[in-house]
Amino acid sequence: MRNVFFERLYELAREDPRIILILGDTGGFFCEKFIQKLKKQFINVGIAEQNLIGIAAGLAQAGKIPVVFNIVPFAALRCYEQIRIDLCCMNLSVAIAGVGAGFDYNILGATHHGLEDIAVMRGLPGMTVLSPSDDTMTKVMVDYCIKKDGPKYLRLDRTGMPLIYSKNHKFNIERGFHVLRRGKNICIISTGRMVITALRLSEVLSRHSINAGVIDLFRIKPIRESLLCHVLSRYKYIVTLEEHFITGGLGSAVLEVLSKNAQNARVLTFGIPDRFCRVYGDRAYLQKKNCLDLESLKRRILKETNLLYCSS
């Protein structure tokens, strides 16, 4: 995703000199073409995240289209108050790209895990929160970030493979979600890189005669509530799946929507429990430690629902 993000941003910035890429000392090796060919549209502010957002706000006030790139905790948390006041309160058009969703930066530890960003970003009035699930969608979202007014947060992974969508897929970002698979009784809603896990989980469940639907909720804020509720109305069980703390994330967002719309489905929220991850290993290992691997997810779903018995 990171490479696609920079590649598309370069193409757009070449056509529009108002686009300014701002780094905080990270990501430079992945956007060398941008730095070399569009020198005047690039600023590395150094390891100074608060200043980074303030500068983006000033540039936006002066009519530029700033795009900020940093690792998730430093893009979303270290400078949270600057995002809150300088960008959201003044509704300035700045896009913040945070790379390293969930356990993407696995062995770098808790300091570099991106597990609270959805919660804090969607808590800000006026903020659009985007979470692409593959490279195809990432490219479209870069365009969306440049065109759409107001502050945007784009949650990225370093990689975006395998592709979920064909390269020519026509996205409707304003719709906010895409039904990847229609199911019966149960639907898995996921976002970002966990969407591929949701699709695989759906396949695993099908071996137990459970026909699970899959929805890719790629715009976490704002959510088209009535549209989503309409799509979900056919399901008895709804599973939310995210690589983020359960508190405040995708699951919370879905629950808020469902509770407001008096939906009676039972909701299971799968994500990271309320504790920091203090062990090291690869991403799959950390996911398994937090019961986000396919086997654990399948077992939890079978335990929490009686679908297996219904279908057998």
Place this chain on the structure above:
Amino acid sequence: MTKTKIAYLKNKALWVRQQTLKMACGAGEGHIASSFSCTEIMVCLYQGGVLNVDPKHPKWSERDRFILSKGQAALALYPILADMGFFSVNKLCTFAKNGSILGAHADDAVPGVDIHTGSLGHGLSIGCGLAFAARMDRKRYLTFVLLGDGECQEGSIWESAMFAGHHKLTNLIAIVDNNRLSASDHLDKYLSLKSLSKKFGSFGWKAVQVNGHSIPQILNVLKGVHNRKARKPLAIIANTVKGKGIRMIENRADWHYRVPVGKELESACKELGLRLDFINK
């Protein structure tokens, strides 16, 4: 600089203090002392004709930008903006009333206010962004940022100072209202900033000191600011007295967010030449 102009601006400063006191007393709260310490600085910038702004066109693209980073001094900024014609002077009496756009901190919903402030340590970064954009676009406008010295305890100020110094943002002017007090105490008692001039100097700025209540000194240091030759951003350390203008509240931390009542109010009105019955008018 004529004596008439100085006398004119002194009168403006007195009028601003009168309005500030009236607004705070009308609301029952407000940052009077913080506003009084930077009154002359803002009067010189606006009514002294330093800032190139057009009240009829508040969003004119070529205007100089002013950021009140110590947003709590909005109580002094608002009368100045009203006097300049950004909005009606009659609006001042709505300060902090239900539904008013005028609150205790500078709000960009108010005509003439570019940047929403109130949380300290934000303004200089935004100023860097505006100044950087001006340079990119070869625009001639300047960006002025008014900081509090207590505000300079924020680390973000020095992130921005480093950036401005490194990039030689000659179109950026920081003015520090150096009253040596914050909300709780004298800075030197609990977290001293030592020499702000040396600090800004070591970050690559040209730093100068003035008496922040002396209109001739302030105007003198700002004279020719649009045609500066120095290849450095400019930091003006304006030495001030918090609460300047009412002796009872001068240089006292406990007056950071207090409003005079009873005998205190009588005394304050006397010093500022106000009739005591203003509060009911």
